[in-house]
Amino acid sequence: MADSEARTIIATDCGSTTTKAILIEKQGDEYRLIVRGEAPTTVEAPFDDVTVGVVNAVREIEELTGRKFLANDKVLAPRDAQGEGADLYLSTSSAGGGLQMTVAGVVKSMSAESAERAALGAGAIVMDTIAVDDGRKEHQKVERIRALRPDMILMSGGTDGGTVTHLVEMAEMLVSADPKPRLGIGLKLPVIYAGNKEALSPVQQVLKERVELHPVDNIRPTLDLENLGPAREEIHELFLKHVMQQAPGYGKLLTWTSADIMATPNAVGRIIETIARRENINVLAVDIGGATTDVFSVFGGTYNRTVSANLGMSYSICNVLTEAGVENIGRWIPFEIEDAELRNRLRNKMIRPTTIPYTLEDLLIEQAVSREALRLALDHHRNLARELKGVQQERSIGDLFDQRGSGETLVKLLDLNMIVGSGGVLSHAPRREQSALMMIDAYQPEGVTELAVDSIFMMPQLGVLSTVLPEAATQVFDRDCLIRLGTVVAPVGTVKEGELLATIRIDGKEVPLRMGTMQVIPQGEGEWRDLEIVPARNVNAGAGKGKPHTTRVRGGVAGLILDGRGRPLVLPPDQAARVGKLREWLGAFGLPLP
Amino acid sequence: MGSAYTPGLKVSASTVVRKSRRLPLKGDVVVDMGAPVDPDTVVARTNIPGILRTVRASEKLGIDPDELPTAVQVKEGDAVKSGQLLAMTRSFFGMFKSEAHAPVDGVVEIINTVTGHISIREKPNPIEVKAYVRGRVVEVIEGEGVVVETRGALVQGIFGVGGERQGTIRVIVDSPDAMLTEASLTPDMAGCIVAGGANISGAALRKAAEIGVAGIVVGAIVDQDLVDFLGYDIGVAITGHENINLTLVLTEGFGTIRMADRTFRLLKSLEGQTASINGATQIRAGVIRPEVIVPRQAGPDEGGEAGDFDLEIGTPIRIIREPYFGKLATVSELPSELQEIPTEAMVRVLQAELQNGERVIVPRANVEIIEE
Numbered sequence: 001m002a003d004s005e006a007r008t009i010i011a012t013d014c015g016s017t018t019t020k021a022i023l024i025e026k027q028g029d030e031y032r033l034i035v036r037g038e039a040p041t042t043v044e045a046p047f048d049d050v051t052v053g054v055v056n057a058v059r060e061i062e063e064l065t066g067r068k069f070l071a072n073d074k075v076l077a078p079r080d081a082q083g084e085g086a087d088l089y090l091s092t093s094s095a096g097g098g099l100q101m102t103v104a105g106v107v108k109s110m111s112a113e114s115a116e117r118a119a120l121g122a123g124a125i126v127m128d129t130i131a132v133d134d135g136r137k138e139h140q141k142v143e144r145i146r147a148l149r150p151d152m153i154l155m156s157g158g159t160d161g162g163t164v165t166h167l168v169e170m171a172e173m174l175v176s177a178d179p180k181p182r183l184g185i186g187l188k189l190p191v192i193y194a195g196n197k198e199a200l201s202p203v204q205q206v207l208k209e210r211v212e213l214h215p216v217d218n219i220r221p222t223l224d225l226e227n228l229g230p231a232r233e234e235i236h237e238l239f240l241k242h243v244m245q246q247a248p249g250y251g252k253l254l255t256w257t258s259a260d261i262m263a264t265p266n267a268v269g270r271i272i273e274t275i276a277r278r279e280n281i282n283v284l285a286v287d288i289g290g291a292t293t294d295v296f297s298v299f300g301g302t303y304n305r306t307v308s309a310n311l312g313m314s315y316s317i318c319n320v321l322t323e324a325g326v327e328n329i330g331r332w333i334p335f336e337i338e339d340a341e342l343r344n345r346l347r348n349k350m351i352r353p354t355t356i357p358y359t360l361e362d363l364l365i366e367q368a369v370s371r372e373a374l375r376l377a378l379d380h381h382r383n384l385a386r387e388l389k390g391v392q393q394e395r396s397i398g399d400l401f402d403q404r405g406s407g408e409t410l411v412k413l414l415d416l417n418m419i420v421g422s423g424g425v426l427s428h429a430p431r432r433e434q435s436a437l438m439m440i441d442a443y444q445p446e447g448v449t450e451l452a453v454d455s456i457f458m459m460p461q462l463g464v465l466s467t468v469l470p471e472a473a474t475q476v477f478d479r480d481c482l483i484r485l486g487t488v489v490a491p492v493g494t495v496k497e498g499e500l501l502a503t504i505r506i507d508g509k510e511v512p513l514r515m516g517t518m519q520v521i522p523q524g525e526g527e528w529r530d531l532e533i534v535p536a537r538n539v540n541a542g543a544g545k546g547k548p549h550t551t552r553v554r555g556g557v558a559g560l561i562l563d564g565r566g567r568p569l570v571l572p573p574d575q576a577a578r579v580g581k582l583r584e585w586l587g588a589f590g591l592p593l594p
Numbered sequence: 595m596g597s598a599y600t601p602g603l604k605v606s607a608s609t610v611v612r613k614s615r616r617l618p619l620k621g622d623v624v625v626d627m628g629a630p631v632d633p634d635t636v637v638a639r640t641n642i643p644g645i646l647r648t649v650r651a652s653e654k655l656g657i658d659p660d661e662l663p664t665a666v667q668v669k670e671g672d673a674v675k676s677g678q679l680l681a682m683t684r685s686f687f688g689m690f691k692s693e694a695h696a697p698v699d700g701v702v703e704i705i706n707t708v709t710g711h712i713s714i715r716e717k718p719n720p721i722e723v724k725a726y727v728r729g730r731v732v733e734v735i736e737g738e739g740v741v742v743e744t745r746g747a748l749v750q751g752i753f754g755v756g757g758e759r760q761g762t763i764r765v766i767v768d769s770p771d772a773m774l775t776e777a778s779l780t781p782d783m784a785g786c787i788v789a790g791g792a793n794i795s796g797a798a799l800r801k802a803a804e805i806g807v808a809g810i811v812v813g814a815i816v817d818q819d820l821v822d823f824l825g826y827d828i829g830v831a832i833t834g835h836e837n838i839n840l841t842l843v844l845t846e847g848f849g850t851i852r853m854a855d856r857t858f859r860l861l862k863s864l865e866g867q868t869a870s871i872n873g874a875t876q877i878r879a880g881v882i883r884p885e886v887i888v889p890r891q892a893g894p895d896e897g898g899e900a901g902d903f904d905l906e907i908g909t910p911i912r913i914i915r916e917p918y919f920g921k922l923a924t925v926s927e928l929p930s931e932l933q934e935i936p937t938e939a940m941v942r943v944l945q946a947e948l949q950n951g952e953r954v955i956v957p958r959a960n961v962e963i964i965e966e
């Protein structure tokens with residue numbers, strides 16, 4: 001059967017802790033999500049086989065639908081002679097720690113950064129980025145490369161026809177470290193070479209048979225050109241061939257699926273790119289999990305993805321504490337709590353990561369942590385999603401007064417059209433308004449920005465589905481996956497507390513937005529409104545300082561959110577005043593208070 | 595009936611423990627199948643290749659890299675001694691010499707005419723893996739290591755720091771809710787595994803390290819005390835490699851939490867016996883919990899694993915999240931429908947009867963089963 005005729009699709013995502021299965025079916029002319037099942041992932045002892053978790057998750061779908069999707073303990077796809085089973089079975093995976101890579105380049109802010117972007121874009125966790133100028137001594141780098149046991153190494157550097165020596169030195173460093181792959185004791189480590197093509201032969205001479213070398217086109221053939229595609233494709237190929245085959249049970253799972261298994265973040269990235277392209281907008285998306293937080297962005301058509309491997313809500317909750325500091329988490333908690341008590345609570349969540357908040361206070365503490373995890377992950381993303389450094393930019397006379405340097409971040413919040421949130425703390429918050437406020441506080445969107453969340457965290461499965469049946473992926477995404485929360489209007493700049501930050505003309509009425517306040521105006525999903533935002537003299541609502549900005553905005557579950565707290569958002573330093581303000585803002589959304 | 599979502603920890607007086615002892619790289623297994631082993635018995639060893647030391651030879655000699663072959667005095671594969679001549683040039687009728695020497699003993703591995711470097715591999719570093727527990731080799735993994743099996747008592751903790759050590763067990767408090775204080779530690783506890791009650795203070799922890807205590811098993815510690823002791827904050831719960839001279843195993847968590855009676859009684863019954871202790875914890879997929887193992891004479895397997903058990907009316911549990919954190923209870927009702935909890939989330943719950951008779955609703959995700 002051609003994929004386009006498929007009516008029944010099973011798709012799974014094997015996460016590090018949970019395997020999630022969804023059933024999608026064509027009803028009339030439209031593909032819809034039917035049910036969802038989940039089960040613990042089984043890549044570890046005593047099972048050591050990812051397919052056990054897949055079967056358990058699909059069995060839940062069988063129980064919920066009363067239909068047969070398993071036969072002989074495997075997913076039944078394509079259908080059998082009786083017509084039972086699914087037409088397509090697809091899967092994504094981040095189980096077993098996902099894809100872990102070390103990347104190397106000559107210049108830290110150029111080829112090494114391009115290599116990092118290629119690896120991240122291919123769905124990898126980058127364990128370290130080594131560069132000739134990274135400030136470490138050679139023996140320190142050798143020890144570091146040796147200590148890490150990545151799944152593969154990406155080596156880059158030199159424009160075509162440029163430096164050869166540095167690449168050969170880098171190869172010597174690899175030989176010195178003699179790194180071993182994480183999985184498969186005794187196997188050779190795959191090394192992707194994406195540097196100066198003229199250095200390939202001397203690099204090969206140094207590396208000889210010590211590693212498994214895979215040459216691809218230069219990632220940075222000239223200073224002003226970044227060519228990530230070939231390296232990304234090779235990473236994906238090796239991921240399937242080496243890493244997946246070595247991970248417990250994947251060899252078996254690969255024989256079950258109707259298309260290649262995709263790395264989870266790669267699949268989510270595809271979906272985000274699709275939204276941005278289809279609606280011609282700039283999108284920022286986040287997937288906040290228990291162990292890691294992935295950030296995706298598309299600005300001006302350029303896609304970037306980063307992973308903050310140790311920012312998360314359960315396993316990594318104490319790393320958020322360490323990186324953000326107890327005071328930064330505490331600043332979002334709308335009641336008083338001792339630092340020592342807060343620290344012990346977070347530690348106890350870390351050691352028992354599957355527990356859930358029972359009291360409202362506990363929920364608000366976790367939501368405070370999420371704001372900091374989201375903020376830190378965005379900072380990380382901003383640092384990597386940059387214009388190319390080392391590029392001579394043509395400048396006009398007018399640009400002489402523009403102090404922008406090359407390599408500035410692509411993530412410009414005033415140009416951002418939509419934020420999409422996903423992951424347990426955002427997808428499963430008891431109230432959608434809580435998700436909206438968490439994202440607004442963490443990201444501090446500027447101007448006019450739409451907010452949305454993934455309803456049940458199914459973007460990975462839709463990402464892999466989009467590779468074989470884009471129409472089905474789009475339909476399910478629009479109807480069952482994306483929950484539109486509404487639009488936030490946040491003028492940039494500050495005035496004195498209580499003074500007028502902007503006036504917003506809505507439906508012929510003027511709504512004053514005063515500094516330090518938040519207002520939520522009901523505006524349902526699918527409802528559009530025309531707004532005119534007239535900011536104060538030094539305040540920018542999107543059209544420039546003091547200039548009125550006219551726009552059309554979509555509503556959502558939360559509504560139209562007017563954020564008059566100014567940008568940058570500064571919380572009152574005094575604890576009582578801060579707690580009072582936080583309670584006032586939660587109240588504006590009608591959210592419960594402890 | 596329903597399932598507890600959080601696997602409990604194994605606390606057993608007599609069970610079979612298997613420990614996998616593997617090399618990080620391929621090497622040699624040096625014990626035979628069935629061999630008896632002690633904690634210090636070396637079971638496998640290998641050599642980690644030495645560091646490659648680079649001599650910037652052409653730079654030192656003032657020649658172009660491609661001229662190196664005319665100057666080099668050694669060839670790839672030669673063994674060299676520290677200070678040995680590697681390359682030299684003569685100029686002005688041989689009156690002036692430039693030389694490059696080997697900085698270390700080793701073997702010439704690379705002579706590179708692109709970079710002009712000569713690289714010398716240092717001697718390999720031998721590494722050994724020991725048995726860690728007294729027992730018997732029950733599986734040989736060719737070239738990688740062995741599995742050692744022992745029968746004995748096992749206490750799994752919830753979190754720990756510090757690596758593998760051995761010592762004699764001493765329980766130095768009277769009850770599972772007593773505090774392990776500075777005053778309760780004496781110099782004769784050097785080399786021992788000291789077990790306490792609900793909490794160890796920061797001062798007591800520091801004193802234990804000074805005395806030379808090998809290990810501490812205690813209910814809980816205040817987070818800040820542990821941070822102060824380590825000198826840094828633990829971000830991700832992957833531990834066991836801390837540079838500290840004792841191993842700490844927490845049986846309950848952070849704060850002050852009474853040690854489970856069963857754990858306390860078992861430790862008390864093991865007083866005077868030699869134990870292996872390891873604080874290594876990994877709270878990720880493939881969870882590793884810290885442990886205390888006491889190999890003993892053969893006896894009936896008690897089981898005692900508190901994980902993956904079914905919840906039934908009357909099952910003893912411990913609540914592991916606020917607002918009843920650390921409280922012991924029994925299951926008094928198991929409603930099958932999802933229920934709204936104070937966060938407004940709809941979750942699977944159970945009704946628990948606390949020890950004071952009060953009945954409370956708790957999410958099933960927030961309990962651990964205790965086997966008494």
